[in-house]
Amino acid sequence: MMSATISQEDVYHALEQVMDPEIPVLSVIDLGMITGVDITEGQPVLVRMIPTFAACPAVSYIKDNIRTVVEKALGVAVTVEIDKHVHWESNRMTAAAKEKLKNFGIxxxxxxxxxxxxxxxxxxxxxxxxxxxxxxxxxxxxxxxxxxxxxxxxxxxxxxxxxxx
Structure with missing residues (x-):
């Protein structure tokens, strides 16, 4: 059961620790992969995400990492869904993500x-x-x-x- 003291900010902070498995210097936040977080009393925290590419082989792995990291950090149940209403575009990447990529050699x-x-x-x-x-x-x-x-x-x-x- 979820505590009423969990905020969206807490969830987003935890999501900063979920790194892309193919580019481990970038989080799902850096990449703009998170489209929303819903917190409803008595329900698992719902995290909506989008893959960077439709056929990305790492989607299941990233979903599992989101669930594991947020559950461990906040002590709440988490459900992760693919947001089928939003498509990822490279303009969703933060300026910090682009600098991290460059420093990583990409x-x-x-x-x-x-x-x-x-x-x-x-x-x-x-x-x-x-x-x-x-x-x-x-x-x-x-x-x-x-x-x-x-x-x-x-x-x-x-x-x-x-x-x-």
């Missing part, structure tokens, strides 16, 4: 204004040296949400989190 997605165009992935700034003298080697990276780039300035191969609307 180029963050650019802010999208309008449609995603193939040329938006050209000349992606290198997360290692900052050069825009780069090229897209493959739109397919190690996961569905990444592309592979090469920096002509520092010679590093790097991934970019794909822009998505």
């Amino acid at each position: 180029a963050p997605p650019p802010v999208l204004e309008g449609d995603v165009r193939p040329e938006i992935m050209l000349n992606t700034p290198c997360p290692h040296c900052g050069s825009e003298h780069t090229y897209l080697r493959s739109p397919f990276g190690s996961t569905l949400c990444r592309a592979i780039h090469y920096c002509k300035s520092c010679g590093q191969v790097f991934e970019q989190f794909k822009p998505l609307e």
Whole structure:
């Protein structure tokens, strides 16, 4: 049974500890994956989330982590649902998330204004040296949400989190 002293802020604070299994420096909050938290007396806390990609293989793992972390942190029952009314887009990522990605060696997605165009992935700034003298080697990276780039300035191969609307 849930305590009336649990707030949405408490739940969101706990969710900051739920890290993405593919990019362990980013939380589900950083990624903008949480679409809502409902707290109703006598009911499990309901957390609504969206995956970053529809076919993301880590969705079940992330749902389980959300449930486990929030239950342990707050001592309440938790239900996690996929929000089918909201689609994830890369603009949901926080500025802090983009900086964490860059520091992790992955180029963050650019802010999208309008449609995603193939040329938006050209000349992606290198997360290692900052050069825009780069090229897209493959739109397919190690996961569905990444592309592979090469920096002509520092010679590093790097991934970019794909822009998505």
